Amino acid sequence: MTVRVLALVGSLRAGSHNLQLAEAAVRHAPEGVTVEIHRGLADVPFYNEDLDVPDAAPAAAAALRAAAQEADALLLVSPEYNGTIPAVLKNAIDWLSRPYGAGAISGKPVAVVGTALGGYGGVWAQDEARKSAGIAGGAVLDEARLSIPSSGTRFAATHPADDAEAVAGLRQVLDQLAAKAIEGAEGAADATDAEAVAATA
Template sequence: MSVRILALVGSLRSGSHNRQLAEAAARHAPEGTTVELYEGLGDIPFYNEDIDTDSAPASAVRLREAAGRADALLLFTPEYNGTMPAVLKNGIDWLSRPFGGNAVSGKPTAVVGTAFGQYGGAWAQEEARKAAGIAGGSVLGDLQLTIPNSMVRFAETHPADDTEVTDQLVEIIHRISGHVTQAAPQAA
């Protein structure tokens, strides 16, 4: 069984270490698993139930369709003022609808990331796990990767070239895939 994991990156910055971390996950994904980086999270308007109608914004529809095609989600988040960035929270909000039948309902979801601080974005990851779980995702809370001091650690090395980081990412992707394949017979 081939497993498709949709990666949502909570940083829009072109040199984002979290984007680089997602690129590393895509590059080092084990055989039989694809990690697809979602492009366009910043193009989606802030969630507003008044515009979430039969003609929802095309950017939100694209996100929902991408999540619908995926078997699992992998969220990459920096930490902004002790929490996740608004763009990631907004993506989760759009994915949480329609209530009870959304594109992430029951899908294995993991949250990882890197941040400048000494805790590697742990608070942001906790908030993202909470929001993704309330949105209906099956949050894999035991899969955690917090990488502190990103500005120093990745100043001269791309995360894809950091063996310790890639080993941890590959392990997380393996475990996400295991949750997907374990759930597949039950869904059939």
């Protein structure tokens, strides 16, 4: 089984170190794992229930939901803005949480990583992202963490994909995501088999 991971980056800046961290995840994904960065978050409108009409949601929001639905797991890559989660990432989670109880994030393994200018690597924002994704229905892996401090100096001349420690941390998180996704797929298959046996009994 190839595990498909969708990466959502909470910074829209072209030179974002968090975007680069996601790019490093793409380049160094473990065997059996593929990572795709969703590039359309800038076009997703702020969540408004008046816009969230069945079969007529805004195109960018529908594309986000479709990408999450097709993925086996989500990797949220978050900087820290004023001590908390960036609005663009929170908005993505809000769209993925609906319809309530059946959103595209529901039951999906989710891990949160990131880097920030400060000495703690954006842990406040990343903790908020975990909380929000969990309430939205995601199966958040609390133990899968990577917070890289001092991004402005650490990645001033080095792409995270060329930083051995960052790559090792990303690969560990992706391994954990993949294991959770495979566990979920096997559980679903066992449940289907059990239902088939019961139906023919």
